[in-house]
Amino acid sequence: MSNQLSFVHPTPDSPWGTYLSQVDRVTPYLGHLARWVETLKRPKRALVVDVPIEMDDGSVRHFEGYRVQHNMSRGPGKGGIRYHPDVTLEEVMALSAWMSIKNAAVNLPYGGAKGGIRVDPKLLSVKELERMTRRYTSEIGIIIGPQQDIPAPDVNTNPQIMAWMMDTYSMNVGATATGVVTGKPIHLGGSLGRVKATGRGVFVTGREAARRINLELNGAKVAVQGFGNVGSAAAELFAQAGSKIVAAQDHTGTIYNGNGFDLSLLIPHVKATGGVAGFKGAEPMGNEEFWDVKCDILIPAALEGQMTAERARRTTAKLVLEGANGPTVPSADDILADRGVLVVPDVICNAGGVTVSYFEWVQDFSSFFWTEDEINLRLDKIMVDALRRIWGVADQHKITLRTATFAVACERILAAREERGLYP
Numbered sequence: 001m002s003n004q005l006s007f008v009h010p011t012p013d014s015p016w017g018t019y020l021s022q023v024d025r026v027t028p029y030l031g032h033l034a035r036w037v038e039t040l041k042r043p044k045r046a047l048v049v050d051v052p053i054e055m056d057d058g059s060v061r062h063f064e065g066y067r068v069q070h071n072m073s074r075g076p077g078k079g080g081i082r083y084h085p086d087v088t089l090e091e092v093m094a095l096s097a098w099m100s101i102k103n104a105a106v107n108l109p110y111g112g113a114k115g116g117i118r119v120d121p122k123l124l125s126v127k128e129l130e131r132m133t134r135r136y137t138s139e140i141g142i143i144i145g146p147q148q149d150i151p152a153p154d155v156n157t158n159p160q161i162m163a164w165m166m167d168t169y170s171m172n173v174g175a176t177a178t179g180v181v182t183g184k185p186i187h188l189g190g191s192l193g194r195v196k197a198t199g200r201g202v203f204v205t206g207r208e209a210a211r212r213i214n215l216e217l218n219g220a221k222v223a224v225q226g227f228g229n230v231g232s233a234a235a236e237l238f239a240q241a242g243s244k245i246v247a248a249q250d251h252t253g254t255i256y257n258g259n260g261f262d263l264s265l266l267i268p269h270v271k272a273t274g275g276v277a278g279f280k281g282a283e284p285m286g287n288e289e290f291w292d293v294k295c296d297i298l299i300p301a302a303l304e305g306q307m308t309a310e311r312a313r314r315t316t317a318k319l320v321l322e323g324a325n326g327p328t329v330p331s332a333d334d335i336l337a338d339r340g341v342l343v344v345p346d347v348i349c350n351a352g353g354v355t356v357s358y359f360e361w362v363q364d365f366s367s368f369f370w371t372e373d374e375i376n377l378r379l380d381k382i383m384v385d386a387l388r389r390i391w392g393v394a395d396q397h398k399i400t401l402r403t404a405t406f407a408v409a410c411e412r413i414l415a416a417r418e419e420r421g422l423y424p
Helices: 015-029 031-041 089-105 126-140 159-173 197-212 229-240 263-273 288-292 309-314 330-338 352-366 372-397 401-420
Strands: 045-054 060-071 077-084 111-118 149-153 221-225 244-250 253-256 283-285 297-300 319-321 342-344
Touching: 015 031, 015 089, 015 330, 015 401, 031 401, 045 089, 045 126, 060 089, 060 126, 060 149, 077 089, 077 159, 077 352, 089 111, 089 352, 089 401, 111 126, 111 149, 126 159, 149 159, 149 352, 197 229, 197 297, 197 319, 197 342, 197 352, 197 372, 221 229, 229 244, 229 263, 229 297, 244 263, 288 309, 309 330, 330 342, 342 401, 352 372, 372 401
Parallel strands: 077 111, 077 149, 221 244, 221 297, 297 319, 319 342
Antiparallel strands: 045 060, 060 111, 244 253, 253 283
């Protein structure tokens, strides 16, 4: 049976092509559940919407928006919303599928979903951004809801955008529904610890992985691609553990300091200027040179498809921690494995964000909120327990952590599919 969808034509290294390859690699480990594997290769529902808004100058512009629900056998859809000029339906499909895997890997009671609008939000005024967000929320309102599908922040979206989404949905249903989104401002039902949760998860899984390969974090050199919420939060925690953050790259450029950055100066610089470029405590370098930097730990925390086969051959890292979704293409995965480089895959490494989103959702339903220390303790335990279970599967079958993570997650998803049966 073909696993191709008539409206998507992926290449091997495209996001959806990468995901399909990952599913094919795990199929031999699924036993009798393999008969359901085609379920994983087709999204349950893909919604494409027109988002017309009136601009500040009185003109009307149309933006294309998406919300894809990949699999909901284990619970309501869960996944972020990104605003980016390169957003496509295929990319959102892949991101929603990775959310299915991620949620199952850490055993959260969610399915996978993702959304986005093809737009450069930096070119919109605050009022235009609000009008676009509210219109998009109204358009996808037919499939989202606290028990149906719960969006969250992703690339170029933030707590303010989540507040507009929550308010719009609440106005349309006639009641305040704080649980319709996560990643909200604290005083609108947001959770403490949510902003830095993804970066914290990268650090926690990285710390466990470093122990496994006898890599001492104190003095370890770390290179970070993407210095937003995820990359900067992970960098801070590694620095607190004694590591040196020697290189950083984002959309503004690449910087290097062999002795490590002073993050108490770099993070305010990024917040003030919008990027790492121009930071006085480092030297600028070419963007492609980033992949040649001498480092022990590499954290790709930007967009998908960044670790290509060529870059995988060049990196000096012993440990790759995937803060971004889908940053390593399958051919690069094989090269890193052959070179003995340990990769902690995105679907477990960056699951801290959705885990604390789950905590936020639970707190919204109960109207009882936990302290940040409680949040972090619960997060650390879930991440460590999940990684240890996955590591056991990897050791048992002598497979990579990525294939082991998919094996654990796909088994949970397909077991739920089988037990629920087909209706009608």
